[in-house]
Amino acid sequence: MIAGAVALGLVASPVASPAQTGGKEIVLPQLGEPADVVMSPREEFEIGSRVTAQIHAAGYAIEDPELEDYVAQLGWHIASHTANTPEHLEFFVVRDPRINAFALPGGFMGFNAGLLMAAETESELAGVVAHELAHVTQRHIARTISGTRAADIATWAAVLAAIIAGSAAPDVVLGALSLGQAATLQRQINFTRNHELEADRIGIGNLIDAGFDPEGMVSFFQRLEQQSRLYGSQMPEILRTHPVNTTRISEARTRAAGHSGNDQAERPLLFGLMRSRARVLSAERPSQALDYFSRRISSGNDDAAEQYGAALALHELGNYAGSRERLAPLLEAHPRQPNLQLLEAHNLRRMQRTDEALARLQAALEHHPRYAPALFAYAETLMDDGQADRARQFLLDEFRHVAEFPLAHQILARAARESGDRAELAYQSAAYSWRRGDSATAIGQIDAGLRQASLTEKERARLRSFRREVRDTLPENWRPERQRGPRDDTQSEE
Known part of the structure; x- marks a missing residue:
């Protein structure tokens, strides 16, 4: 999906020995490339926010609080184990079945739904997140465009947005900029080999520190490399932009040797549920996702994630009774799992059984009082019940737990509309x-x-x-279109 600077580089390769202090690696940008001289952090943020706005405006992002919260929690967990945690990070899921991820200037990071679907373990997904996060912490885009000051912020934003949208439709790039300028600037933002190696090295180190199995990072790309021989022109975008070779895989495995992660970092049930959720919400039609999960279940792959995917697809199709029936055994087996509780509450909401939905959400919040998707669902259910003022006050009281989500303002706007x-x-x-x-x-x-x-x-x-x-x-x-004269x-x- 993403070419050049915003694409994921693959697995680790050794570089010069890092500086050590008491065994703790000191992660520093390469000397001679002062990013601030080229682009200030504020300029990076402006570029990233503009591109992200275009992604959202085009409906290219999956605006789902459960997926957003999952990816954000995973990202911030890894970021907390970096040597220089960024002040701003924003994670979102892209409505694209292709396997890719990208880092934009300013700490904005996108992950294709196809990436979640392709990963087989949370450590595999975490490996991608760790690599992209290293591109952010090392400010690779700012360091890569050194000497290209002819392009202003708006132009850089247009180039990056065009690359993202145009990977499957090259005419999008041509529509955004003249051919010569687009080609020149895209070459300027291609990550250098050193940047990719740096992201590999730092990413796998942070992955280990965060408690994930670094072997997952290796096995994921090895599996993709093996499968790529069968793809032909349909090779995953992640391999098209950064081909894998056996040497890099071998070196990554050497770096990962002796580290196996821990039981606290891996969350197999949650990972499986979110992978199924990504499949349903990125499908062209919910019926396609239902067919997929039905086939999987019929062939004996009937674990919690597959059953949840079928239940969610039924919900999206409006078959709320069928969704509840599929969900019931999962709720019995995992009575405190919040995503299962939320799907049950949403089914009850759509069946206009508001009191039962509120009771279900209250039970979920007793065990997960800071879980933003549950807080949003409770506020929306209150509005379904005609309690807009109460919903607004509830969300304001809990705002510190939901402030990072734009959805909080959308729900507050709905409450204001209903209250007049x-x-x-x-x-x-x-x-x-x-x-x-x-x-x-x-x-x-x-x-x-x-x-x-x-x-x-x-x-x-x-x-x-x-x-x-x-x-x-x-x-x-x-200026606003209607506004003329001095500001x-x-x-x-x-």
């Missing part, structure tokens, strides 16, 4: 757009709110302040 609070609706709708990287849309939503004659001075001041904050993230020459943030109220 137009000022709050404008604020939360704009916050949702802004958090997804769409500052221009956020400005428009704030402006619409400011035109409400019924606003109190406090509400107007809040929206004005937020507008200035959002406006600061836009280029100096940006004036108060024009929106006229």
